Amino acid sequence: MTPGKFIFKCTDCGQEYSCNDAKYLCPECSMDNNTSVPPRGVLKVIYDYKKISEILKDFSGLKKNNFIDLLPVDDISNMPPLRVGNTPLYQTEHINGNRLPFTLYLKDDSQNPTYSFKDRASALVSAYAKENNIGTIVTASTGNAGSSLAGICASQHQKAIIMVPEKAPMAKLIQIIMYGAIIVPVKGTYDEAFDLSIKATEEFGWYNRNTAFNPFTIEGKKSVSFELAEQLYFNIPDRIFVPVGDGVIISGVYKGFEDLLMLNLIDRMPVVVAVQSAKSDNLVRNIGRKKFEIVPSSTVADSISVDIPRNFFMTQQYLQHHGGETTTVTDEEIIEASAILSKNTGLFAEPAAATAFAGMLSYYKRGLIAKNSANVVLLTGSGLKDIKTLEKVLKMPESIYPTIENLKRIFS
Numbered sequence: 284m285t286p287g288k289f290i291f292k293c294t295d296c297g298q299e300y301s302c303n304d305a306k307y308l309c310p311e312c313s314m315d316n317n318t319s320v321p322p323r324g325v326l327k328v329i330y331d332y333k334k335i336s337e338i339l340k341d342f343s344g345l346k347k348n349n350f351i352d353l354l355p356v357d358d359i360s361n362m363p364p365l366r367v368g369n370t371p372l373y374q375t376e377h378i379n380g381n382r383l384p385f386t387l388y389l390k391d392d393s394q395n396p397t398y399s400f401k402d403r404a405s406a407l408v409s410a411y412a413k414e415n416n417i418g419t420i421v422t423a424s425t426g427n428a429g430s431s432l433a434g435i436c437a438s439q440h441q442k443a444i445i446m447v448p449e450k451a452p453m454a455k456l457i458q459i460i461m462y463g464a465i466i467v468p469v470k471g472t473y474d475e476a477f478d479l480s481i482k483a484t485e486e487f488g489w490y491n492r493n494t495a496f497n498p499f500t501i502e503g504k505k506s507v508s509f510e511l512a513e514q515l516y517f518n519i520p521d522r523i524f525v526p527v528g529d530g531v532i533i534s535g536v537y538k539g540f541e542d543l544l545m546l547n548l549i550d551r552m553p554v555v556v557a558v559q560s561a562k563s564d565n566l567v568r569n570i571g572r573k574k575f576e577i578v579p580s581s582t583v584a585d586s587i588s589v590d591i592p593r594n595f596f597m598t599q600q601y602l603q604h605h606g607g608e609t610t611t612v613t614d615e616e617i618i619e620a621s622a623i624l625s626k627n628t629g630l631f632a633e634p635a636a637a638t639a640f641a642g643m644l645s646y647y648k649r650g651l652i653a654k655n656s657a658n659v660v661l662l663t664g665s666g667l668k669d670i671k672t673l674e675k676v677l678k679m680p681e682s683i684y685p686t687i688e689n690l691k692r693i694f695s
C-alpha cells in the first residue's frame with residue numbers, strides 16, 4: 284500500500300489510524316463491544332482529498348483511473364475480472380397506467396455478477412486480500428453477501444468460507460456451493476453466525492469480510508454513488524430510497540457522495556431515505572434513542588432481516604448530519620411492491636430490494652414526493668434469489684391438456 288494513501292477514522296471517537304494500525308474496528312471503541320447491541324468503532328476510510336483535487340481536476344480524471352485514487356488498493360488489476368458495478372439506471376414514467384408526476388429512476392444492481400449489490404463490497408475486499416497475499420476470506424451472511432463473496436473469490440482463485448443461518452433461502456445456499464466456497468450452515472440467527480465468524484478470524488487468521496466490521500465493505504459499496512452521479516449528469520437526485528438491514532449499503536451510498544462533495548465535484552448531498560420492513564426495523568426505530576432496543580426481526584425480506592444493525596452508529600450519523608429520512612413498510616406492502624415493480628418495469632427484484640420500491644410507493648401515496656422532483660430507488664438484488672416467499676402468495680394456474688378447446692375456456 285502506498286504510505287499515507289488513506290487513513291481510517293473511527294465513527295465514534297474520531298481517532299485516526301494509519302492503514303497499518305487498524306484493520307477492522309477501532310481498537311479503543313470496540314473494547315467494550317458485546318453481542319447484544321450494535322458495535323462501536325466502525326472505521327471510515329479517509330483520503331487526502333486536497334491532494335487528489337490538485338492532481339485530478341474533474342470526474343473524468345478519476346474515472347479514467349477506475350477510481351483507484353479513491354480506493355484503498357494500489358493496483359486496479361487486483362480487482363476481480365468480472366464486471367462489478369456499472370449497472371443500468373432506468374427511468375420509469377408510468378405505474379399501473381398512471382403517469383408519475385415526478386421522475387423515477389431505478390438502479391438495477393441485480394445485474395452484478397452474483398445478482399446482488401453485495402458484489403461491490405466483495406470485489407474490493409477480494410482485491411485488498413489479493414494485493415496483500417491473503418488467500419482465505421470468511422464472512423457471515425444472510426445469503427447475498429455469502430454468495431457474492433463465494434462468486435468473487437471463485438473468479439480470483441481465493442478460498443471463501445461462508446457462515447449462514449441454516450434458514451437462508453435455498454437459491455443463495457446453492458449459489459455458494461456452486462461457486463466452490465466452503466459453506467457452514469449455523470443453527471441460529473445471522474447475528475450468531477456473525478459472531479462466530481469473528482471468533483474464527485481470531486482463531487484461524489482468516490481475512491474477514493463481515494459487513495461494517497471490515498471497513499472496506501462500506502468503501503466498496505460507495506461506487507454506486509459515483510455511477511449515479513455520472514448517470515444523472517451530476518444533477519444530484521432529490522431522494523434516493525435504499526433498503527436497510529445492517530446499514531452498510533446506505534452508508535456506502537452516503538460515502539460515495541461525500542467523497543465527491545469533498546472533491547467539489549458535486550455541490551450538495553441527496554436526501555437518502557432508509558427503508559426497512561416494519562418487521563425488521565431495528566435500525567430506523569432506534570435512531571435518536573438513548574438506549575438501543577432490539578425487537579426480533581421476522582420479515583419476508585431475508586436480506587434485511589437483522590436484529591443488531593452492524594453499522595447502526597455510522598448510519599445514524601449520516602442520516603442526522605445530512606437530513607436523511609426513515610420509513611417502514613409492511614411485509615404485505617413489500618410483496619405488493621414487488622409485483623407492481625415486475626409488472627410495470629420488467630425488473631424482478633427480491634423482497635429486500637422491493638422494500639425500497641415499497642418505501643417510494645408509500646411516499647408517493649402520502650403525497651411526500653414533490654412534483655418534478657428526481658427520485659432513485661436502489662434495487663439491490665434479483666428476485667430469482669428468493670422465490671419461496673412469492674410461491675406462498677402467487678396462484679399458479681392448473682395445467683391443461685393441450686387442446687384449443689381448453690385454451691378457449693381460459694380466454695373466453
Ligand SMILES: [Zn+2]
Pocket residue numbers: 293294295296297298309310311312313324
Ligand atoms: Zn474509536
